[in-house]
Amino acid sequence: MPELPEVETVRRRLEPVLVGRRFERVEILDPRLTRPEDPLEVAAELVGERVEAVARRGKYVVIRFESGRALLVHLRMTGSLLHVDDVPEEDPHRRAVVELDDGTALVYRDVRRFGTWLLAEPGEAEPYLDARLGREPLAQAFTTKRLGETLAGRRAPVKAAILDQRRLDEDELRALHRGIRAALNAGIARQGATLRDYRTPDGGSGRMQHEFKVYGREGEPCERCGRPIEKIRAAGRGTWFCPGCQHITNN
């Protein structure tokens, strides 16, 4: 699913083809996409907007218009933004189509319909995003110190039994910080991971899934130490880890 590396890949692919383009025609096929706003209204409001920039905040794709408005697109589980020369026929999962002034189109498809499009008026986008998102892990401002401050005072396990932040010493905190940035950069370098639905805007697949060492490998021997990969559920989410290489500090 689209995590930060996937969303950043989408942003990078869309930026050169969207900046300067005008939204000529907008069709929102799934009324849930703009919830709770009226899809017809949002579609009508988008017509005529000219793209000034394509940014990213967390896992939101932020399409900024010259008018000062912004379209906040969240792909959630299975959303994808595709840039096409011609809109293909017949796709039951197509949720929106934006025809651009150069004859190309932006097609949004989303199998599981969790994704959202929010049209923010001038000045609304920043407060909206600030209220929902933490700090950008690839920004300069994201330092080991800042990460420590974020985790301080929190009692929740960082991914349950794998890492208990109460026991993160200076070196472990540094390792976590480096690990976060290294993993995200590796993912971006490979244009994200395609497990099933994720596509880049030109329809291609990411390659990061080939680098996964534990994800989806329950029972298989760790390729580093040979111990079987384990799977647990952390905060409601499936979590795989190597009990040998990713040491557990119980309690």
Next chain:
DNA sequence: CTTTTTCCCTGGACGC
């Protein structure tokens, strides 16, 4: 207040 669980939603995998 913090943390966990439920819910949304669909299609693929699996058992019978």
Next chain:
DNA sequence: TGCGTCCAGGGAAAAA
């Protein structure tokens, strides 16, 4: 072949 059941999970909302 055709069901019924389970699972995947981002993030909001509800529950604990």
